[in-house]
Amino acid sequence: MTISAQTATPFDSIDLRNTLGKFATGVTVITARGVDGRPVGMTANSFTSVSLDPPLLLFCLANSARSLPDFVAAESFAIHVLSADQHLVSRQFATPAADKFAGLKVTEDEAGVPEIEGVLARFSCRTVSRNQEGDHTIFIGQVQTYKKLDGDPLLFFSGGYRLSQEHPAVPSRRQ
Incomplete structure (x- = not known):
């Protein structure tokens, strides 16, 4: 099935962004090796799991981002x-x-991608596809290695950082 893009609806872009901000997300930093070999990185909340078999993750990067050429050229990245x-x-x-x-x-992973120590979780990925959609490029990577630590996540909601807390009516299932 193919879905084609429709002509853009004339939404107020600020109001649309504020409405999208009502979806709480985690906060990530994506890193890679730049075209010139230097480490590059950016903050992103556009991250999700795509598949467990094979293990695929995605993030989105604005086409206007200065680091876009570096991430497009990178064969690997870390989330x-x-x-x-x-x-x-x-x-x-x-x-x-x-x-x-x-x-x-x-530190660096086997592909030379910068890895920040002490984060809640880290996924080292091999880039498998890039797709430009609208004003962003979607990057999909296959997980090569991952690591997790105990702790609570940093959240982003309604334009600001937030902290999580356990819901008082639901028993904890920490893993």
Whole structure:
């Protein structure tokens, strides 16, 4: 089945963005090796699991992003799920800077992709496809390795960072 794009409906873009912001998301930092070999990274909340077999994840990057050529050229990338106390890391990667990795403990995976230490979860992925849709490019990667730590996630909701809490009416199922 093929779905074709319709002509854009004339929504108020600010109101649409605010309405989309009513969906709480986790906060991630995506990293890769740039075209010139330097480490690149950005903050993103457009991340989701696509498939468990094979293990596929996706993230979206604005076509206007300065790092788009670096991510398009990259054969691999890493997705870092930030913990509740890493809001400053999120801001660091969301702000233009000469060295977004300054002050962080960073290692490299087997493909040379920068990996930030101490995050809630990390997925090292091999890029399997890129698709431009609207004003973003969708990147799909196959998970090569992953790691998880205990902790609470950093959330983004209605334009700001939030913390999670267990629902008082539902028993905890921490894993």
